[in-house]
Amino acid sequence: MNKHQFMNQLRQALSPLDGPAIAEILADFEEHFAAGFSRGKSEESIAAELGDPLEIGRQYAEAASAIPPAPVPPAAAPAAPRINEGALLGVILLNLFIGIPLWLGLFAALAGFWAGAGSIGAAAVVLFVLAVFQAGVISLILVLFAIALSALTILSVIFLVYLTKWMIKGVVAWFRWNRSLVTGGAAA
Amino acid sequence: MNIQFKKGVLELCVLSMLIRRDQYGYELASTLSETIQIADGTIYPILRKLASDGQVTTYLQESSEGPPRKYYAVTPAGRQTHQALLAEWQQFIQHVHVITGGDL
Numbered sequence: 001m002n003k004h005q006f007m008n009q010l011r012q013a014l015s016p017l018d019g020p021a022i023a024e025i026l027a028d029f030e031e032h033f034a035a036g037f038s039r040g041k042s043e044e045s046i047a048a049e050l051g052d053p054l055e056i057g058r059q060y061a062e063a064a065s066a067i068p069p070a071p072v073p074p075a076a077a078p079a080a081p082r083i084n085e086g087a088l089l090g091v092i093l094l095n096l097f098i099g100i101p102l103w104l105g106l107f108a109a110l111a112g113f114w115a116g117a118g119s120i121g122a123a124a125v126v127l128f129v130l131a132v133f134q135a136g137v138i139s140l141i142l143v144l145f146a147i148a149l150s151a152l153t154i155l156s157v158i159f160l161v162y163l164t165k166w167m168i169k170g171v172v173a174w175f176r177w178n179r180s181l182v183t184g185g186a187a188a
Numbered sequence: 189m190n191i192q193f194k195k196g197v198l199e200l201c202v203l204s205m206l207i208r209r210d211q212y213g214y215e216l217a218s219t220l221s222e223t224i225q226i227a228d229g230t231i232y233p234i235l236r237k238l239a240s241d242g243q244v245t246t247y248l249q250e251s252s253e254g255p256p257r258k259y260y261a262v263t264p265a266g267r268q269t270h271q272a273l274l275a276e277w278q279q280f281i282q283h284v285h286v287i288t289g290g291d292l
Contacts, residue, residue: 028213028232031257035214038253051227059233063240 003033006047013057017064025060084184091178099178103171110160110167117156124149198226198234199243200277203262203270206244212257235260243269 001009010029014022029050036046050056127146131139201224205216213235217228238244243266248256262270 025232025236028235028258029229031212031255032214032217032228032232034254035212035257038251046228049221049227050229053229056227056229056233059230060236063233063237 001044001047003043003047006043006050006053010053010057013054014060016061021060021064082184083182087184088182091181095178099174103174106167106170110164113156113160113163117153117160120149120156121153124153195234196273197277198230199238200270200273202231202234202238202260203243203266203273206260206262207267207270210259210261212249212259214257216260238266242266 007026007029011022011026014025017025032050033043033046036049037043047053124146127142127149131142131146134142198220201220202216205211205219213232214228216235217231220226220231221228235244239246239260242263244260244262246258246260249259251257
């Protein structure tokens with residue numbers, strides 16, 4: 001490859017750059033050839049030592065496209081939850097008229113069930129105590145009733161433990177859903 | 189080898205040479221290509237990047253044997269970059285020595 005061919009290929013490879021930059025770069029290579037000539041080198045050997053002009057041009061184009069060091073928008077990474085005001089108002093109204101009454105009602109019912117289970121348990125204890133002071137068939141009947149009530153209490157407590165867990169999960173899910181509505185589903 | 193890594197090393201070499209004395213492109217290119225066998229043309233995109241980053245400045249000086257030559261001189265910012273690159277490089281080769289020396 002002679003100088004002319006080298007410079008032409010380099011100019012082509014530099015075409016993505018602006019005019020002044022291309023002129024400056026080509027001047028640098030003109031100077032390089034001139035310096036080589038003054039050392040008695042041939043065009044061909046200087047061009048060969050320079051390497052592939054297309055590759056050199058690609059390096060310039062790459063560096064030029066990277067020169068405005070693309071400022072990474074910092075807002076994107078630590079995403080503060082974006083609040084959607086309309087959705088926020090909707091969620092507040094939803095909770096005011098449905099959410100709070102619904103959950104208060106459900107928890108009041110749950111508290112009632114717990115109180116009921118407690119009463120049944122208390123009744124069983126009372127029957128056991130009464131049975132101690134009675135004799136014969138009456139005592140036997142009281143004990144049987146007490147056992148039945150105890151069994152009912154245990155079953156109620158087991159059921160209520162599960163019910164309480166479900167309701168707590170339900171409230172958490174409700175809050176998550178509310179939050180996702182407000183933040184446009186961005187919050188995990 | 190990683191192209192970014194190679195460019196970083198070439199930047200270090202160019203800055204090191206310019207700290208010793210101002211040089212023109214052909215000098216830098218021929219020294220580098222003689223010692224670490226890279227194509228002469230590789231140096232020019234690096235010089236341009238160093239200049240646009242303010243690591244080096246350029247000036248023209250008449251030459252007895254032809255047209256004026258563009259000389260490159262390192263700036264204070266370039267000296268700082270050189271210090272940082274040199275420290276990184278020394279740490280890197282130290283780690284390579286430890287691994288190749290079988291100490292790991």
